[in-house]
Amino acid sequence: MGLNPIRHVLDNGVTVIAKANHTTPAVSLLVGVRAGAYADAADREGTAALCARVLDRGTVTRPAGVIADDLDGRGASLSVIAGRHQMAISATCLSDDFAAVLTLTADIARHPAFADTEVNTRRADLITSIRQDEDNPAPMAVDAFAHALYGTHPYARKVRGTVASVESIRREDLVRFYQKGFQPHAVTVVVVGDIAEDAAVAAIGKAFGDWTSGGDKPSGLSGSGAAIVPDPVAPAERRLVTVPMMNKAQADIAYGFVGIRRSHPDYIAYSVMNNALGQYAIGGRLGDSIRERQGMAYYVFSSLDASLGAGPFTIRAGVSADNVERAIASIDSELAAVLQSGFTAQEIDESKSYLVGSLPRQLETNAAIASFLLNADFFDLGLDYDVRLPGLVQAVTLDAANDAARQLLDPARATIAVAGPWNPDAAATQSHR
Amino acid sequence: MSGLQRVPEVRETVLDNGLKVLVQEVHTAPLASVWCWYKVGSKDETPGVTGVSHWVEHMNFKGTRNIPRDQVKGIIEKFGGSWNGYTWIDQTTYLETASKDALDRMLFIEAERMDACLYDPADCESERTVIISELQGGENDPEQLLDIEVTAAAFKVHPYHHPTIGWLSDLQTMTREDLYGHYRRYYVPANATIVVVGDVDTDDVLKRVAAQFGGIAAGSRPARVRQVEPEQQAERRVVLRKEGTTAYWKAVFHAPAFADEAFFPLLVADAVLNGAAGLNIWSGGGVSRPQRSARLYRALVDGGLASSVGGGLMPTEHPYLYSLSVSVAEGRPLAAVEEVVLKEVERLQRDGITPAEFAKVQAQLRARFVYDGDSVTDIAHQLGYFETIGSWRAYHELRARLEAVTLEAAHAAAVKYLTPANRTIGWFEPITGPGA
Numbered sequence: 001m002g003l004n005p006i007r008h009v010l011d012n013g014v015t016v017i018a019k020a021n022h023t024t025p026a027v028s029l030l031v032g033v034r035a036g037a038y039a040d041a042a043d044r045e046g047t048a049a050l051c052a053r054v055l056d057r058g059t060v061t062r063p064a065g066v067i068a069d070d071l072d073g074r075g076a077s078l079s080v081i082a083g084r085h086q087m088a089i090s091a092t093c094l095s096d097d098f099a100a101v102l103t104l105t106a107d108i109a110r111h112p113a114f115a116d117t118e119v120n121t122r123r124a125d126l127i128t129s130i131r132q133d134e135d136n137p138a139p140m141a142v143d144a145f146a147h148a149l150y151g152t153h154p155y156a157r158k159v160r161g162t163v164a165s166v167e168s169i170r171r172e173d174l175v176r177f178y179q180k181g182f183q184p185h186a187v188t189v190v191v192v193g194d195i196a197e198d199a200a201v202a203a204i205g206k207a208f209g210d211w212t213s214g215g216d217k218p219s220g221l222s223g224s225g226a227a228i229v230p231d232p233v234a235p236a237e238r239r240l241v242t243v244p245m246m247n248k249a250q251a252d253i254a255y256g257f258v259g260i261r262r263s264h265p266d267y268i269a270y271s272v273m274n275n276a277l278g279q280y281a282i283g284g285r286l287g288d289s290i291r292e293r294q295g296m297a298y299y300v301f302s303s304l305d306a307s308l309g310a311g312p313f314t315i316r317a318g319v320s321a322d323n324v325e326r327a328i329a330s331i332d333s334e335l336a337a338v339l340q341s342g343f344t345a346q347e348i349d350e351s352k353s354y355l356v357g358s359l360p361r362q363l364e365t366n367a368a369i370a371s372f373l374l375n376a377d378f379f380d381l382g383l384d385y386d387v388r389l390p391g392l393v394q395a396v397t398l399d400a401a402n403d404a405a406r407q408l409l410d411p412a413r414a415t416i417a418v419a420g421p422w423n424p425d426a427a428a429t430q431s432h433r
Numbered sequence: 434m435s436g437l438q439r440v441p442e443v444r445e446t447v448l449d450n451g452l453k454v455l456v457q458e459v460h461t462a463p464l465a466s467v468w469c470w471y472k473v474g475s476k477d478e479t480p481g482v483t484g485v486s487h488w489v490e491h492m493n494f495k496g497t498r499n500i501p502r503d504q505v506k507g508i509i510e511k512f513g514g515s516w517n518g519y520t521w522i523d524q525t526t527y528l529e530t531a532s533k534d535a536l537d538r539m540l541f542i543e544a545e546r547m548d549a550c551l552y553d554p555a556d557c558e559s560e561r562t563v564i565i566s567e568l569q570g571g572e573n574d575p576e577q578l579l580d581i582e583v584t585a586a587a588f589k590v591h592p593y594h595h596p597t598i599g600w601l602s603d604l605q606t607m608t609r610e611d612l613y614g615h616y617r618r619y620y621v622p623a624n625a626t627i628v629v630v631g632d633v634d635t636d637d638v639l640k641r642v643a644a645q646f647g648g649i650a651a652g653s654r655p656a657r658v659r660q661v662e663p664e665q666q667a668e669r670r671v672v673l674r675k676e677g678t679t680a681y682w683k684a685v686f687h688a689p690a691f692a693d694e695a696f697f698p699l700l701v702a703d704a705v706l707n708g709a710a711g712l713n714i715w716s717g718g719g720v721s722r723p724q725r726s727a728r729l730y731r732a733l734v735d736g737g738l739a740s741s742v743g744g745g746l747m748p749t750e751h752p753y754l755y756s757l758s759v760s761v762a763e764g765r766p767l768a769a770v771e772e773v774v775l776k777e778v779e780r781l782q783r784d785g786i787t788p789a790e791f792a793k794v795q796a797q798l799r800a801r802f803v804y805d806g807d808s809v810t811d812i813a814h815q816l817g818y819f820e821t822i823g824s825w826r827a828y829h830e831l832r833a834r835l836e837a838v839t840l841e842a843a844h845a846a847a848v849k850y851l852t853p854a855n856r857t858i859g860w861f862e863p864i865t866g867p868g869a
Contacts, residue, residue, distance in 0.1 A: 354513050
């Protein structure tokens with residue numbers, strides 16, 4: 001069984017994936033573009049993020065107000081997000097409105113105007129949101145962590161940029177970014193919902209089929225269209241950075257390591273390990289220790305961000321300032337215990353059952369199916385990835401999960417960032433702000 | 434297709450002990466969602482024990498007579514399921530969504546939760562600090578701080594005054610007996626509704642529910658809150674000056690309860706100001722609000738004064754609040770934002786709504802109601818949620834109540850509710866201080 005979607009590549013290189021789902025009279029449309037913040041110019045961090053904010057604010061033939069009226073009049077929602085390696089235009093509408101919303105979405109993807117007034121307004125919006133983050137220990141801890149962990153590697157940079165870098169982004173930067181990245185062969189359009197699959201493919205063909213490639217090939221893309229990301233140099237020793245925010249009620253900790261690429265042969269074993277360590281049943285082993293047994297935090301969890309390059313493996317916790325040292329020591333000792341004795345067979349079996357069993361639930365809504373299919377396409381996982389995934393998870397052995405832990409988790413090489421009302425002896429730390 | 438929606442069949446049954454059971458078959462994926470709802474929320478709390486409902490919710494994940502503490506959280510995840518719970522002003526709820534094969538497990542957990550939670554004193558203590566950590570995490574967010582202050586200022590009498598998480602001093606002093614007493618009083622079949630939606634057979638579900646819950650003693654229906662908030666006589670203001678980077682503006686107006694005939698007219702008026710938000714407080718329909726052509730968005734965000742603006746009218750049992758919330762753009766004054774918002778509100782009251790706007794927001798709300806029921810989890814949430822504030826049947830009446838709203842009624846609701854004397858305005862003014 002499985003999702004069994006249709007995949008079709010148009011003559012101009014646009015990939016189309018369609019899956020019918022008639023549960024509700026609605027359709028989700030997802031246009032993925034292989035261009036993200038990774039392609040931002042060195043002194044223009046935030047270009048992709050700003051491009052995403054301006055992209056749907058007017059095309060050559062439709063002013064922003066007309067687009068807004070059209071979408072709002074149908075109760076349709078459309079948003080554009082920028083990630084490190086991808087941008088996505090995502091729309092949801094009633095099935096009766098699909099043709100009109102598709103026409104609009106294609107126009108937004110193909111003919112954005114980048115009007116100066118819109119660039120100026122959205123730049124100010126983005127700066128406000130960066131300022132909001134600067135007042136929030138959670139993103140500050142994560143940013144300081146990435147900066148300390150990756151050093152000069154591009155993954156140290158922020159997708160949304162800094163106030164200074166965003167202030168310097170001009171319309172020409174957006175146009176240049178767009179022209180490089182938005183090429184037909186870098187685009188995958190996914191349609192999931194209350195529409196027949198062949199009708200969806202035909203409609204996408206009509207909306208995107210006559211899009212011709214611009215002159216220059218997107219830079220930094222390999223044959224398969226994926227950016228080539230250099231390997232980061234993993235820190236050889238432990239380090240702690242702090243962002244004192246003495247007006248805050250609680251501190252956020254980000255603790256972790258350089259992780260792996262999505263294409264790593266043992267990716268699934270790492271995922272199972274991550275689930276057992278910091279996800280299963282509210283935070284896995286870490287949650288059991290720090291939240292359940294010690295009552296120290298409302299949240300503690302781990303995450304594995306495997307992308308085209310080796311993204312971070314991060315443990316996060318929010319604790320009171322008095323408990324920062326204790327929480328870090330607890331993470332250290334949980335990792336040490338895993339390194340020394342490994343997980344139990346039961347832990348790994350439970351995590352595997354969870355990862356297999358959660359798949360139908362994760363593929364219930366149109367939007368979730370669309371994003372699963374886009375991800376499978378982006379990482380070349382195959383159209384039948386939903387069918388193969390359970391077997392891949394089941395094949396992970398206890399030894400493989402323990403090996404993944406041993407490869408990754410070494411408290412002596414951990415990078416740790418703390419943001420919040422905590423300012424330890426300055427001599428022992430470097431300050432980062 | 435969207436014009437002809439069949440009302441789905443929901444079977445309502447009441448067990449002898451008073452437990453209400455709602456079942457709806459949805460056969461699109463091999464899943465089942467189970468929600469157990471209790472008519473108890475922060476409005477049912479008295480001074481000194483604010484936050485008890487939410488803390489009780491936490492304690493009800495800590496082991497029961499027949500489920501060891503360390504298995505409560507894994508019991509559903511082994512089946513790939515998700516589980517959660519929340520407490521708000523009118524209700525407390527627990528859910529599991531998993532493979533339909535796990536139905537019995539899900540029902541078993543909820544039956545245990547209703548009658549057999551342990552409240553081990555050591556667990557109560559260790560959870561105290563977890564909850565205080567949750568409160569302090571919330572306080573890191575200036576918007577949440579402002580929301581708590583403004584809500585407390587708007588309600589003098591009604592217990593909607595205090596936040597669901599509770600006041601810190603109550604969280605520091607509450608005892609195990611406070612928690613356990615609250616649990617025994619409200620967690621009885623007569624005060625609960627179990628909702629099952631998914632790839633199930635209704636008769637089979639009813640048999641299983643009766644087997645799991647039938648033996649629980651009925652208990653008595655708890656007393657209900659009697660306080661009524663007196664009509665507000667004058668505008669109230671709260672100005673928070675704290676370290677921060679961004680200014681926030683907020684206004685709340687006393688608003689009709691969900692059952693009130695003015696609720697939908699005000700919902701339409703909100704959609705004119707902010708775009709339609711739908712009525713699913715669990716998932717929010719999973720899609721962003723269509724608001725770029727809405728009046729306040731155009732005036733504030735396109736006008737460069739704000740980075741975001743939103744309106745909120747929640748379906749509640751008693752009259753709650755309609756809110757307008759603005760994140761002020763870098764460097765723009767709060768007073769300028771306030772002037773523009775109030776001018777738009779006055780324009781709505783003076784000139785009303787155009788027929789084109791009215792048709793637009795009706796279409797938006799119709800679409801939102803479709804998105805609101807996007808999954809078995811969401812459908813089960815909506816049925817149970819509306820049951821806690823009146824009746825689950827209201828979920829099937831949303832569309833009819835919306836269609837019954839006239840342009841004049843929406844205008845009249847704006848005139849009646851969005852008045853100066855009915856509002857509380859809050860400012861969060863960031864100041865630069867040491868370390869900021």
